[in-house]
Amino acid sequence: MRDVYVIGIGITSFSRLEYPLVEIAAYPAVMAMKDCGLSKVDHLFVANMGASRLNHQTGLASALVDHLSLTPVGAETIENGPASGASAIKAGWMAVASGLHDTVMVVGAERMREANNLETTDFVASLTHPLAEQIYGVTLPSLAGMFTRLYMEKYGVTSRHLAMVAIKNHNNAMLNKFAHLHEPITLEGILDSDDALTNNPMVADPLRFYDMCPVSDGGACVILACAEVAKKVKRPLIRLAGVGQATDTHCVHERKEPTDLLAVRGAAAQSFKMAGIKPSDVQVAELHDAFTILEIAESEEVGFFKKGQGHIALEEGYTSLTGKLPINPSGGLKAKGHPVGATGVGQAHEIVTQLRGEAGERQVKNARVGFTVNFGGFGNNVVALTFIKEK
Amino acid sequence: MRDVYVIGIGITSFSRLEYPLVEIAAYPAVMAMKDCGLSKVDHLFVANMGASRLNHQTGLASALVDHLSLTPVGAETIENGPASGASAIKAGWMAVASGLHDTVMVVGAERMREANNLETTDFVASLTHPLAEQIYGVTLPSLAGMFTRLYMEKYGVTSRHLAMVAIKNHNNAMLNKFAHLHEPITLEGILDSDDALTNNPMVADPLRFYDMCPVSDGGACVILACAEVAKKVKRPLIRLAGVGQATDTHCVHERKEPTDLLAVRGAAAQSFKMAGIKPSDVQVAELHDAFTILEIAESEEVGFFKKGQGHIALEEGYTSLTGKLPINPSGGLKAKGHPVGATGVGQAHEIVTQLRGEAGERQVKNARVGFTVNFGGFGNNVVALTFIKEK
Amino acid sequence: MERHILGYKCRGCGHVWYPNRAVCQDCRGTEFEPVPLPKTGKLLTFTVLHNLAVDFEVPSLTLGIVELSNGNRITGHLKIDQPKIGMKVTGKVEPVRQVGYHTSYGMVFYKG
Amino acid sequence: MERHILGYKCRGCGHVWYPNRAVCQDCRGTEFEPVPLPKTGKLLTFTVLHNLAVDFEVPSLTLGIVELSNGNRITGHLKIDQPKIGMKVTGKVEPVRQVGYHTSYGMVFYKG
């Protein structure tokens, strides 16, 4: 197995984008090609979840490979729900590590805001079990709500802790021009004031509006390459050192300990093992905070903190931009945005930007080891990536 | 790169299936596990195109991996339009060849008949270019119709030749219990009699009803493994010896010679080269005859016959079940059926069945080298696989 | 006739699964026999959901996970004013969703 | 004002692409300027399509590919009784599809 490097990156704003999906996908791809100076690649993987239903388009990878004038190279679309992005990166890693291809472009793209909010909610809910969850109107927020209630009961997490995740990530997003939300929020405004319930209504009790990520359009791209190509390119050497994946029961109710996220635990352990590092070696992480509770729970499951201690670390500022282990410096899904198929690629984009030292005002100092968790469904298919900057 | 073998296969009937999509996917998977005696695999790839739009389900691979009790292994859904199946097999091949996994299950599944015909047509048409084709009501049959008209003009193919493809493949399907259509047809009935235009109306002039494949539900599975595992399993050794893929322009109107299928040509050439064989070494082939004209055109592009000579070979019985090179012994998409995401896996299933010598009444004698073409969009993303039986 | 939600009992090891699966997680058996699930149990967790899919014509839904008396767990609707984790509940099979002409039946839990 | 279908002229090499692409196939340039496509050309191939998507309220559509006078090719509707490969055609930009409130305009070709 060969070493695999990220040699080029690109991203769009995560927000509402008024151009066709293939152009949302092409923009970061062209940016990434310019970033590394390559004009051709050997293969294309596209991560997308909603094109068929929300945008009336199938065969997106085939459309993109032509739009980028990369024909006749092969192309596939990879779907793993909201973890499609990291799954596509995993596929690209496999293609390069195996020696089959020297360069692989991975593009994540999604255009969700063409549909209205009810349609989008219903679309994302199609991840749940058709016969045992969907028929009840179960949505991802409702699963998160039930999970949060148990988490609070068991570990002493409060609404205040959840709000602190939101505030931290909104603050980080203020420093990220690509982020969807540039809106500073305060405990006063979303929790303590008389208007708090109006500003921040219940959505899936105990989760409130500001505990949820926005619905975003957006695209991101990473170009992967073998060492030989990576060394020719005049960019910092960022190695995709660890790739882990694990699955869990489809129905949340089947999980023995419903507050455990075993797929996160398994994927992270694999990723660290492949990279030859420990959780404590990680210096910057992007975790899948589609709901505020998930940042806390994942930070425990991957091994940064003991189970039930994530909210304490948060409270102590350990995960702030200036803390010992900044989590979601980009703003996370919570404030950077969540164009589902693009999210995992966007996380990798942020980590590479950080490890290169190109993150500007939100730069985590001297970060050499970065990590991402991309979470499919309600944690039933999770991919975790480890990135290491080489000298 | 390691050698990769197909060690287990399974399939459902291609027809109308009244059970949930995940069960359509699980049935052939269980059959394939029983076929090779494995109860666990290292990874799952699912090929599917329509679940999100037609069946209101996303994250199908995550659903299936749990339904088969294969958690915590990783799983992804791969989409490449009607070539999703072969693309997923390619991904599985990559995972085994690279040494990352020893065993990979590839399942193709589709449930299309839950939707009505107009919806299905519109769904498949979402493969065409949104701005330059879809807005005109362009569908896959209309692209095939325009292609056929030129092919007739240029190479002397007639409606009679097209009907002969249909009749041959319907006859083959009569010998395949898994086929969708068990309906013998004659030149008299579909072309020569007074009732022919009623029996066989124009759909996309010059293509008629019997030039089109049916809309099918169905699933198929192949389990891939490295040599070490393959040799332990008590099944004939069928090696996936060649994997080729190529893409072409999204808009058919952009192709310099609109009667050329360059992606078929490129994918086949790559596949043969990797397998170390020539087109003339192939003894049985499954070609993507979603429209009768495609069997003829592909048989030329892959190098079985010179360009413009495919219909002559057909006429001479060269491609019949008892001919020198039987094409579509299963009945092909035309009569076996076309559950889009499952089709490529179904083709592989047939070739493995033939090379094993387990095809019963439709057995091609002493076949040792088999070949498949799986065609995404209207030929803009094509995957070609070569299978060789080892002694 | 009283409606039931079905569990699937593995013919190999006797474990009852809900919902159904093609292969038993415990013994890898592939044959199952449908058995009615019990209707009483205790509430494990719940939420009140305010953003609903378009076909629900109510302002909010209370959803919960219940551990049934046989140990199986199930997701369902709660028709309970002040649900509490750990409370005893009893289910009835009722219409839970209407999409076009298709009515889905599912478990609706009441207090006690 | 007369409507046009736009081609995209590469600022690098001058090639006009239709439809647009992000990268020029010939010179790998990424900047394009929209230019109106000519409306006359010759018919390359066509079909009469009888199975239409649900939003077309006509029994059949005649679709064709036309090579325009500048060499670009375009797919469009034909309003021609007896189309023949090679015949001269002239296009007008007209409504071609209505999905809900959204009208798409495209090229409709007439004889001559």
Ligand SMILES: [Zn+2]
């Ligand atoms: Zn069992």
Ligand SMILES: [Zn+2]
């Ligand atoms: Zn150019």
